[in-house]
Amino acid sequence: MFAYVVKRLLAGVVVVALVSMAIFLLFWYGPSSPAQPICDRETNNRCSPARLATFEHSLGYDNPVYEEYGKFAKGVFVGRTIKIGPTAYDCPAPCLGYSYRTKVPVWTEMKGRLPATFSVAIGGAFLYLAFGVPIGVAAARRRGSVSDKALVSSFLFLSSIPYYLFALLAWLYCTVIFEVPGLSNPGYHPITENPAKWFSGMLLAWIALGIYGCTQYTRYSRGAMVEALSEDYIRTAKAKGLPPRTVVYKHGLRAALVPIVTIFGIDFGTLLAGTIFTERIFDIQGIGFWSLQAVGARDLPVVSATALFSAAVLIMSNILVDVIYSILDPRVRLS
Structure with a gap:
């Protein structure tokens, strides 16, 4: 390896x-x-x-x-x-x-904006998986039921809405119309200065990313689990009398995670490279918002630096995904 x-x-x-x-x-x-x-x-x-x-x-x-x-x-x-x-x-x-x-x-400015982008990426990616994978697994276990069909249909409808519109509506309703406590003042505040303010400022952006992103992870998880649960080794595990939770989560989910990891690696790399819509709408001074300002001002050194940073992050995330493959699936050997 x-x-x-x-x-x-x-x-x-x-x-x-x-x-x-x-x-x-x-x-x-x-x-x-x-x-x-x-x-x-x-x-x-x-x-x-x-x-x-x-x-x-x-x-x-x-x-x-x-x-x-x-x-x-x-x-x-x-x-x-x-x-x-x-x-x-x-x-x-x-x-x-x-x-x-x-x-x-440019590097000095980039270092100052990296914590904000990392905060967006880590929180959003966590909610991607925390919402998407369990819901997808639950839908796969109840394949063909009314709840499964309703879940798939509602998530398809939600994913058909453009993300920038979904995020803008979330900001409008939570900060302007209803002024939801804890969500009405989005923005990035350094975690070292005030952890509570950092969390409350990032929460709305995380929720918007998590709800919208989990729709595709639910579909991916459901499809991968349906395929995994129809394999011969799953039927063998059931025939041995293993508990259903062990069959699903220890044997089925591990195989189903392989394609999910591929998509997650690319998505997480994209989040680290900068989420322009999220940072712009929720007033987070990260890499994405910085690059958008640079394009508008024709600040060519900043534009080239952010593009180079994005390429490096995506390459590293793909390498990490390949390494995780060999851990999740013993059939994959790196050489």
Whole structure:
């Protein structure tokens, strides 16, 4: 397994490098000059061709693309000096650039927003599984019953609603119309400063993510359990006289968790990469909200850094899923 993990990590590093190249080239050969946003900002939207040429020269956009990408890649490991207009900024490693808006190293801002995104991801992912898997297992045990059909139909209806609309309605009813105690003041507060305020500020976002996300996990769990409970080894376990709970939860659920883990790994990686709608609606200053602000402000270093971070998180989550496979299913061997 160790050799497999090392190979996957090396492959992940290659993929991240390719993604960084693709992002760099997209900005370099985009429809407008990469220096245009900072030139507009520094000149109050009075960027003349001469001033634009000055910013392009200071940022290195008049140099060969491979030379500037080499500086960027080197800066990730050893840091570099970035010159914006007449001012030079020291960017320590890992240097992902300087924000055009705040004139702060991108990595410094990212570190400040990671706790908020991690809080959203961990709470939402926990409710995904805490609601979805038990309900799906219960529906599979009562396959074809009225309660099973009603549950599947209601969850299909709920999942057909766009998530941003569901989250917006949850925020509107809980914070504006009814002002539900404990839910009427969403937002992120550091857990180290006030754990109770952190929990109450994140609770509504967790509930919205958990209720909406558990619909698909209920369907996945139900389908996987129905298939697992029809296997020969389940009938053998029943014939041996094992208790029904042991048959379902020890033998059936373990096999059914394999496809669920695949989906959960991707979803959790996506949550860690930043949930734009959740963070925007519930006023959580995380990676997703930050990237949305950067796109609107054309803050290219922040946009490229968040895209690179998202790729790295998804790669790591996929590697972790493959390792968990071998633990859940003895038939899977990593080599």
